[in-house]
Amino acid sequence: MNPSRKRRIRLVAALTAALLAGSALIYTSFSAGSDERTAGQLLDSAVPGRTYTLAGTVAQGSVRREGTVLWFAVLDPHRRHVEARVRYTGLVPDPFREGRGVMVQVRRSAGATTFVGEKDSMVTKCPSKFQVAPPGPAGSSSA
């Protein structure tokens, strides 16, 4: 077999391997990924047992701790007064607080309205600046 034919065969083999590997990659990414959903979408159409990524803002006044379990509600950015309650265990990122953006992997539990957060799956948006509060009554804004 002459060298140039050998080279061409090698090239074709390599390209085929690359194509197969690429396809495997692409296929598994679609099946292994977890869809991002808002609170409303989850409440409407979450399939029990499947993991979704819930994204939204933590509702004010909704955070409650019971031992190692954290309860909070995530607001829907598009629909007012719609929120999904989450029961979460695991690491809570330092920036987590009410009113801040959060993403957490959740699964619908059998009792339809709450969602169970996957352990350690919470990510909070890290703000690089704060809101500067307007100066209040004399003296109360000193550090």
Added chain:
Amino acid sequence: MALVGRALLILGLAVALYGIGASLYGARGGGPAWVDSGRRAVYALAGVLTLAFAILEAAFLRSDFSYSIVASHSSTTTPAFYKATAAWSSQEGSLLLWVWLLSVWSSLVLALTRRRLREIAPVATAVLLGFGSFFLVLTIFFAQPFATLAAPPPEGAGLNPLLRHTSMMFHPPMLYSGYTLFTIPFAFAIGALVTRRLGSEWIAGTRRFALAAWLCLGVGIVLGARWSYTELGWGGYWAWDPVENASLMPWLAGTAYIHSIMIQEKRGMLKVWNASLVLGTGVLAILGTFLVRSGILDSIHAFGANSLGVPFLALIATMVAGSVALVVSRRAALRSEHRIDSIWSREAAFLLQNVLLVGLAFVIFWGTFFPLISEAVTGTKTSVGPPWFDRYTVPLALAVVALSGLGPLIPWRRVTMAGLRRELVFPLGATLVALVALALVHGVTAEPKALLLFCAVAFTLACVGQEFWRGMRARQASAREAPPVALVALVRRNRRRYGGYLVHVGFAVLLLGVAASSSFQHAQDVSLKPGQSARVDGFTIRYVRATSVPSAEKISLGAVLDVSKGGRHVATLRTSRGFYPSQDPSQGIVGRFFGGEAESQVGLRAGLGRDIWTVIAPDLTPLQGIVNEGNRTFERAMAGLTRGGKPPNQAAVDQLFALRDAAVAAVARRFVTQPWPADFRFIVSPLATWIWLGAIVVALGGLIALWPAPLATRRRVGAAYAARVARELARS
């Protein structure tokens, strides 16, 4: 002063635009005077931007809140060190940092190459100034560092506590240095393509800058991982976060480039591939900057969606389109001079390594951008997590490590099977021994992937060790030196080769640390009261006592923990959580001090064998009652002072605030006097320290490979060979 700063930026833009024109005009026949002038424009830009940056830093250091970004990112209670770093914690400041670093590095490079690369340098200058102009336009019109507030607040918002760490001083500047340094080979490649001069001069002239860029970016990435591990409260060093990936992709492409360029250097092959690779690396570096700054992907680093996305995309699109057009139109000049002789040659090994590295970069690219891709395809944002990344990157990384050991054993052009067998005896033997030894260690065989990686590491270490050994012996045979002297001399006379080998060693060790610390990690979440203990991986960790440290900056509630094994004391860990005051008056006069940002202080005991890591998350709910009571009490007192509409007596107000501070401290002290159970996370990671040690070895190897041989040696070597070759000439 802010006005001066802004004026300097506009001046900088003018200088940059002039420089582009002058360089291009000079390149097209206007003469070297215009080219020189264009180069001086880069120097001038560096000077102007240094002044501008200094003005900004000065504003931060003196807490000048008339500057909008000083007011929103710093405060009077921020320690001076962090005031300085706060400059680049903001979007605007970081853009200024980027373009300042670009101008400084460009000046350095152009000064070093001013007598060489005469045809390429003007175009490269124009490209670099083009980048500078882009970023300057952003800072002048879109995200202005010198914007002022009409009514400066008396106190700033303060630096986000998550950023109040030493690493903040080094990680962003290092990373940005890496990104900006990668634009330099990009610019010179554009210049080389435009002038059709992709020959030895181009390679020799730009090789070091690509290596320096690679080194800087690598150090920046490792610093970020180290920061994550030691300062952030999750105990890991790599999360496959989009911003982390954004820095890793250009680094991988850069690694591929510095290897494949050697093939072009030696055999004049792979010109199209190299050109595409170096251009791609530059694009990825800008893409990395874009990902960090635009908020287009959800990330822990995301600074929020803003108006920078569109300009960046335009820049990247231009770079990609321009690169493709150039490579296609210059393909005649990019034709290979030779072909790969044999699949069993170092050229082929390098090519395989390149494919693996580019494959790795592609996997990471795909996973990082998948939310956007899936949204375009299916309408839903779907994201893939660390398990998906690990599934594909681990095998590829394993192959790369093994190849980094095998490759150096294979000579250029062709290897003979007998020769290869001779080379592989020791490494394969060592690997077998390692495999058997590891299999005997309890629990290792339960993690086959880790075991495989350990074997690959053993193989690579053996291969490289053999190289050093044989090189040293070869030198001793002729120079009759003592082993250590021979070794040093060997490395000094062959810096590229042995520096590179050292990098391979470091990388293998790094991966060893990664494999061991992930596969054999023991973690536990537990709630403890003082006096209670937890058991993790054979260690007993006892919560000795609670700590409470109130200060002007924050209130730290923490714990002192005693770690022992088999009754023997191993370490004392200290961990705490800092609670920063918020500016929100609705939380109450006392409550405000516990209601702001919180930040974990990790307790870490690193060791060569294993790391013991802990973090505390004290729940503040038990304090709520007394805080509410404190709020009410002080609000009543405050109201009492301002009753009747008269302005309050200042002395009385001061006294009230002093009492308030004492009350806050007393409330915090309850954590010590009446402790309640606090949540702890304990992690024991074997061999984690070797990650950082391996990274140091990589950096050292890179420096050695980068270091130029002293001028005298080069001339001497050149002359000796000239003499010998001349003798051949005379004979032929």
Added chain:
Amino acid sequence: MLAVVVVVVVLVSAPLRRAARDGDAAGGAETARDAADAAQRRELEAAKEAKYREIRDAELDHRTGKLSEQDWQALDGALRAEAAQLLRALDRVGGPPDGEPG
């Protein structure tokens, strides 16, 4: 601020002013052919340095046992022939340059 602008302008325009001063005496810029020759010479110099490095690397490969005696002789001969070609080309263009190695 004005001072900065002045400094910048002076710095950046220095080469142009110098060129205007030297004027057309000595042709000002190199002629196109000189420039091309110099470029060619630099390219060949760089190629020569790279070739020398290859010869040294091959020798090291041989001494550390990666290349057999036979393979090394063949490779060394080929590399030296290529280097000789480069030296001949350099002679044609105009000898060694201003003493600055690669």
